Amino acid sequence: MQLSGAGIGGLMVAGIPVLGNTVAPERLLEPGADAAAKKRLADVALNAAKSKGATYTDVRIGRYLQQFLFTREQKVQNVVNAESYGIGIRVIANGTWGFAATSDVRPEAIARCAETAVAIAKANSRLQTEPVKLAPQKGVGDVTWKTPLQKNAFEIPVGQKIDLLMKVNSEAMKNGAAFVTSNLFFVNEQKYFASTDGSYIDQDVHRIWPTFTVSAVDRTSGKFKTRDALSSPMGMGYEYLDGLASEKIAAPYGLVGYRNSYDMVEDATLAAKQVKQKLSAKTVQPGKYDLVLDPNHLGLTIHESVGHPTELDRVLGYEANYAGTSFATLDKWKSKNFNYGSKMVNIVADKTQVGSLGAVGYDDEGVPCKQWDLIKDGILVNYQAIRDQAAIIGENESHGCCYADNWNSVQFQRMPNVSLKAGSEKRSVFDMVKGVDKGIYIIGRGSYSIDQQRYNFQFGGQLFYEIKNGEIVGMLDDVAYQSNTQEFWNSCAQLCDQDDYRTFGSFFDGKGQPSQVSAVSHGSATTRFNGVNVINTGRKI
């Protein structure tokens, strides 16, 4: 589920969850505690929990840094520098999970916190009938992992970032926007993990998300439209903002796709021109259309209709009270012939892809990360599972996709990158459009909604173009498509090739109670789906 703007809980800045205390920007460059010191603290927790009766313990000492910049037109609205530091201790006692966390990292406080975790496990164990079973995981000893990056975003002066956003805003206004807001989000997770399996894992994870919204207003009619950035959040450093020409992909109608490098000023300039066109775009005639979906749009459809339904905790019922369960039930997987999609649909789960939001060396229960198939040649072949679920699907090891959004949150199964493989035949978007008689080319993330078992969905977008007899003939408005997951993926008719492959990303994906966020990428090339039901969302009041 994607979080909407309001009420996620905790301190919010413009609908964005901020973890921790605000600090000075230079504080974000301080190194934090060294690995040896963290190992000593982790051992205090491991020993204290064991002495109180825990049969398994893991410890996460986390320093979570965030820098968020918010501007509108020529004003800086807010610069948030936040740091959150503390320890989360998870134990199994009497066969039951217990968890406690504290920001007080003195040894005596850590020992008390470990005791609380054990006490909670024991209090809840009287309600438990089935003890927790963990897939075996050999300790990996002392290891480190770091996001491969060229420019640490936290080392770039705030002034330089503001200058970029002011340039974005002024270009948008110059090109006809009535309003513009622009933001930069930077996240650095410095995570130290230790467990009674004998792992001591030190990781330094970086993520970046530049984005904006431009608005156009027709005061006479009272009509208004917006167009959001076509960037993608990435597991990269500030180099993502270099706007390299080699990473731009030309698309029909003067549109530009961005791969691993983003030109924010160029996109804002285009956005301002396009948002004005949206005010007078033709309203869509409802009916069946062949859809040509850009990766920057299709990513969210993959996320909602493949990513979430193949989460094993949902399939088993652990998320029944909130996010829901899944239509992709165990019997469908066991049959080995459930046609999730057409034969050309190959979807992989991955925690290793360079530049992706999901990439780390080890997950938050110390499992080395990997890639595996979810849908192969259209057939459902696997799920996303963590240590206490692996045995249920007959696997001997976790897939390594356990995650907590902060030291004070308990880790649980979270979506790895889930991506659609590009086609093997040479094909560009221009080629694809040529073959469509009656279609709509959709770009960007719009409104989105899907049922709790992931059958019925509705998606909008940022930009819609009408395709007639192999040509784009103009812009459309009021477009949303409704479909059923299995029907939709079985209507998948054509894929562009690897040259068109890009990732879409979700920076704040919500799941769980209390709700936690995570960041995840979804790669694909532009893809065609035949005969999809399109509705008109325009209303008169």
Next chain:
Amino acid sequence: MATILTEAEAKTLLQKVLSYSKADECEVNLSGEERGNVRYARNEVSTSGSLTNQNLVVQSSFGKKVGTATIDEFDDASLEKVVRRAEELARLAPENPEYMGVLGPQTYLKANGFFDTTANITPDTRAEAVAKSLQLTRDARLTAAGFMEDRHGYSAMMNSKGLFAYYPSTNVNFSLTVRTEDGKGSGYVARGYSDITKLDTAAATSIAIQKARGSAEARAIEPGKYTVILEPTAAVVLLENVFFNMDARSADEGRSYFSKSGGKSRLGDKIVDERVTIYSDPTNAELPASPWSGDGQAQQKTMWIEKGVVKNLSYSRYWAQKQGKKPLPGPNNVIMMGGNSSLDDMIKSTQRGILVTKLWYIREVDPQTILLTGLTRDGTFYIENGKIKHPVKNFRFNESPIIMLNNLEALGKPERVVSTESDQNYLIPPMKIREFTFTSLSDAV
């Protein structure tokens, strides 16, 4: 020092912080909270946790240059350090043309949102509350997934112009989904209270059990326009999207439903049925809320929509000054007045319609009309000739709460409900609406 400070302790601490200030103006916000939760699924406890937070935010200003710094350690050295840090950041900051300066002393209404009963919850209290629920679902051979979370805490503020505010509060939210073993039926219940003694997890569980059993073997009926009866849990997730949009600046700038042609706003316009009255009141005993906003402005009882007419939009202090209006902070609670119909009356008076008990995954499709999409979930029923005939398969809808409130048939008695989208608590009545637009069917249970 304890995490939850009394009014006197908070005052002493805040005075100490202000004594370190050398800025033109200084304002300090202070808060502390303790939270606990337990989560269960497949009739077993899955995760649980506890969390303690305290936070102090110092805002210092020199003219219109403003800096903010935060800290969670309250020893003297840390407090002085955070004040110095805020002052350094203020000196470095560009001028903020929208900075309005701090307010002088204010008078606040008396609101009581703190209950010792809730503040004294222990892990055992939670386990017992959940045990009562699990007992019922296990005995009934149904599968439960639920969540209980409680919070107690306070917030306080003081500034260099002598303003002081303090508000302690407690809250407990409980939600539960009960499913039949074959996965064909699903029922839901959510409860939110300031005082935990009002929470009866067994009674709530019985409602979810009834809906789970009653919703099994649902039949498909054609999507289209139907008369619907929305239970408050279903209605609130639509209505809150109206409340979220009631900001004067967006309306005046021409980019909200509350804008209209010719560059004007809908303030003063009748936008919905005259039986619709929506207001906020921090002193409401059922839904107490803080009597002050984060910037220290007093929360008064405020009409937002009265007899269908937009009476107020919220104005920030900056926007109010720019537009020559009185500032009005956004509400800390929202209450919709009800009518005389019971849920039974509404069903009895319906020839052909749908009873909707919960809605899910609500997203705005078009901000111009607040057109929302989402689906029914966990118990949807067909009504014919005044009686519930059978459960129906879930629908996707595309509907605007504004259009819906123009198609109002009847209102019931307001109840405190928890939004399944925002987790906020509201007082909302059940309502009967004609011509509600369902656009497709879903196989989801």
